[in-house]
Amino acid sequence: MGIMRNGIGPTVLLRADMDALPVEETTGLPYASKDFSTDQDGNSLPVMHACGHDVHVTCLLGAGELMATGREHWAGTLVLVFQPAEETGDGANGMVDDLKSVVGAVDVAMAQHVLPAPAGLVGTRVGPVLSAADSMRITVFGRGAHGSMPQASVDPVVLAAMIVVRLQTVVSRETRPGEPVVVTVGSIKAGTKSNVIPDHAVIELNVRTYSEQTRISTLAAIRRIVKAECEASDSPKSAEFEMFDRSPITENDPAVTKRVAEAFADYFGDRSRPLPMQTASEDFSDIPRAFGVPYTYWGIGGIDPETYTQAENAGRVAQDIPVNHSANFAPVIQPTIDTGTETLVVAALAWLGKTTEKSV
Ligand SMILES: [Zn+2]
Ligand SMILES: [Zn+2]
Structure with missing residues (x-):
């Protein structure tokens, strides 16, 4: 300087x-x-x-x-x-x-x-003039099992898939039309093999908003949906949220x-x-x-x-x-x-x- x-x-x-x-x-x-x-x-x-x-x-x-x-x-x-x-x-x-x-x-x-x-x-x-950017890493937990015995599992792959689909409603159903908001799931990772049900899944998403109020409500909606889907799946452990790459x-x-x-x-x-x-x-x-x-x-x-x-x-x-x-x-x-x-x-x-x- x-x-x-x-x-x-x-x-x-x-x-x-x-x-x-x-x-x-x-x-x-x-x-x-x-x-x-x-x-x-x-x-x-x-x-x-x-x-x-x-x-x-x-x-x-x-x-x-x-x-x-x-x-x-x-x-x-x-x-x-x-x-x-x-x-x-x-x-x-x-x-x-x-x-x-x-x-x-x-x-x-x-x-x-x-x-x-x-x-x-x-x-x-x-x-x-420029949007806020927030990236979030979400880890959801299931119970691993043999792929042939799904009754013994809580499948985090299905849980993560449900979350990704339901997150699409944050913009389409919870945001006032005309308010610019972007919610993009850019990465979803779970499992290692076709016949093994894994015990966790990791979702990474990016959010763009143009007002602090919308930013807060959008991030809150994402957390609410993740928690509710985990409960719907009978997930054995609370989801973990980590924020990164944030710009105001x-x-x-x-x-x-x-x-x-x-x-x-x-x-x-x-x-x-x-x-x-x-x-x-x-x-x-x-x-x-x-x-x-x-x-x-x-x-x-x-x-x-x-x-x-x-x-x-x-x-x-x-x-x-x-x-x-x-x-x-x-x-x-x-x-x-x-x-x-x-x-x-x-x-x-x-x-x-x-x-x-x-x-x-
Ligand atoms: Zn630049
Ligand atoms: Zn740049």
Whole structure:
């Protein structure tokens, strides 16, 4: 992190995430990643900036340089935060205690993400912008037996299957139509052999929600259904629940977002647009939450505008434009970097800029 103190004024925190993903890059670019790292089991894993966090780091460094060379145009304190481990959802929380002890207090926090949209565009949104993500590992217990003697068993395979089917009703029967909620069972494991009834089954699922209330009620509904199905099966032991890979909701503060959107409209003109709600998740909001301050999070485009327009005209955006986390995700260097640097400076100056000055 870097702290730039420049006289009396508000404190603005800008955050860029730095981490990469275990994806083997296939962009064919001259600067494509050739790096590999090793996981805890000693397996070699490819490393790629498949989410575009290298763009975020570059833009924040550029914004820091611009602010440093233009000190006469602003007053206050600028905090530049380079955050590790966004993809695992624990990087922001992992550094908030240190941040608070070094920085003390901040007035507002901001971050951005490069998206599969035309480069040069910026998008803001008031209210929920990214979903909360929760993963749950559920272990249900049965009683193992010979496959030919089911009367001696409590079959966890049938129990797990019933749970998976019944979980489909959380969205379809318990959620208000129009409220976006996703419940996906991504993994179900039980047993080793066709004629052995195992004694437990493990279900892993992922939940996406856009309000804290819906998040709580959805997770509660899942637990209720699991417990009830275990009872229906006469399961000998209570189910075990383990939460992991959790990201909070990113919900942009209306006043902060309006101030940034107005500054963007002033500077970028019609390149500043409304941002649609995104289904991805982020841990950035853990930082402002720890400071108890409002925040906003915006998107910048990273796709060559001509390529994007061609795909749009052919009705093939989803098929032809590589999205974040794909092995082909390759934000064009310009105008992406200039735009992402300018957004940070313009947004910071909306708090720190000396009045009557608009140019940066
Ligand atoms: Zn990502
Ligand atoms: Zn990302």
